[in-house]
Amino acid sequence: MIWLTWRQFRAQTLAAGGALALLALYLIHLGNQIDAFADTRVAGCAGEACRVALMELRRGYSDTVAVIGLALMAAPALIGIFWGAPLVARELEERTDRLVWNQSVTRTRWLVAKLTVIGLSSALVTGVFSLLLTWAVSRYDAAVGDRFAAMNFAARNIVPIGYGLFAFVLGTVAGMVARRTLPAMAVTLVAFTALQLLVPSVVRQHLMPPVTETIALDASVMNSGVGLGLQDDNTIHLHGYHVPGGWALQDASQVFKADGSPYTGDDARRCIAAADGVEATIACTVAQHLHFQHTYQPGNRYWAFQWIELSLYTALSLLLAAFGFAWLRRRV
Incomplete structure (x- = not known):
């Protein structure tokens, strides 16, 4: 055969x-x-x-x-x-x-x-x-x-x-x-x-539980190509952050002050008004000891995801094949 x-x-x-x-x-x-x-x-x-x-x-x-x-x-x-x-x-x-x-x-x-x-x-x-x-x-x-x-x-x-x-x-x-x-x-x-x-x-x-970390908004983060955006509720959200090699599961993260309260547009404007130039504004922002939470899949899970998804499609193939055998014997 x-x-x-x-x-x-x-x-x-x-x-x-x-x-x-x-x-x-x-x-x-x-x-x-x-x-x-x-x-x-x-x-x-x-x-x-x-x-x-x-x-x-x-x-x-x-x-x-x-x-x-x-x-x-x-x-x-x-x-x-x-x-x-x-x-x-x-x-x-x-x-x-x-x-x-x-x-x-x-x-x-x-x-x-x-x-x-x-x-x-x-x-x-x-x-x-x-x-x-x-x-x-x-x-x-x-x-x-x-x-x-x-x-x-x-x-x-x-x-x-x-x-x-x-x-x-x-x-x-x-x-x-x-x-x-x-x-x-x-x-x-x-x-x-x-x-x-x-x-x-x-x-x-x-396929695997994500990791959520609290990350300080320091100079390295501010200089990594991220952006701060003002939302309709006057809170500030961070856009564009990602862990090297990781998979970010959120587009933006809300920024918080050291005491846990939301960082607002009024707080950001005070830095912009007081500072002279981009570097000074960044330094002023970092000095406020801000932080945010980032949810992601770490890069070292890449091969685990590959094997899990391969196994998932293989299992679906076997289930479909079993259904096909049953259908062939009873209906065809």
């Missing part, structure tokens, strides 16, 4: 292999370009030269990295649409199931072989694509990237393996239920896209 599955699936396998080979050649070229730029302009830089080099690195490669990342995020959806959705739906649509599932091989064994061979191929395709991209842009990510950013997280390392496997199983089960290829493709695309939007915006940040 595995040999038969390979015979039926070899055209798609060879096409995917050829696309990966071409992609590998391009990503090797891109990775060498980024490495050369980082070695000559970024490594060992300091001060203004470093700032200019990072700006040029971002300007020169950000669009390319984003486009390839989007292609990787789209790959699982395409696998679910073109590999998963027609797998059973085409048999039902063309009535070939009456021949295929009345031979010596049972429908359960038929589905086991299909899900195993093609499912592993799906995971392999997205996994190899992800590892190639991760290697090619590693120096770019280290210099200007944010590993927890939604698109970066979904297009690096091991998580795309789970996306590819889940999308394929989702498409297969959608084909069983819909019994028509085109509706199954549409359902697969909508369901997978919805989940890819839901997980990073709602679920991912709760």
Whole structure:
């Protein structure tokens, strides 16, 4: 049965292999370009030269990295649409199931072989694509990237393996239920896209309990590119703060004085009126011993998040597969 599955699936396998080979050649070229730029302009830089080099690195490669990342995020959806959705739906649509599932091989064994061979191929395709991209842009990510950013997280390392496997199983089960290829493709695309939007915006940040710290508003914080904003209730909120390598879970944090009372616009205006220039204003603000609370996910949890999300998508794939077997035996 595995040999038969390979015979039926070899055209798609060879096409995917050829696309990966071409992609590998391009990503090797891109990775060498980024490495050369980082070695000559970024490594060992300091001060203004470093700032200019990072700006040029971002300007020169950000669009390319984003486009390839989007292609990787789209790959699982395409696998679910073109590999998963027609797998059973085409048999039902063309009535070939009456021949295929009345031979010596049972429908359960038929589905086991299909899900195993093609499912592993799906995971392999997205996994190899992800590892190639991760290697090619590693120096770019280290210099200007944010590993927890939604698109970066979904297009690096091991998580795309789970996306590819889940999308394929989702498409297969959608084909069983819909019994028509085109509706199954549409359902697969909508369901997978919805989940890819839901997980990073709602679920991912709760996979591990966040850390909340009370941080002093000192000179290092004030000079790190943050901003103080006046709210409608006359309180001051800090914007743009993040722990290096961490994932900030809030856009702004309310600022408090040393006694715990809110820092207000009136307090800030006294500093602005008394000080002469930006540096003096910062010094006046720091002298008030202000603090704020920051909620975030530490950077050292990155790989834990990768493994948890991979496990989550693998578990969803297994649950969908179990539902598919039950549906196949009772309804089809």
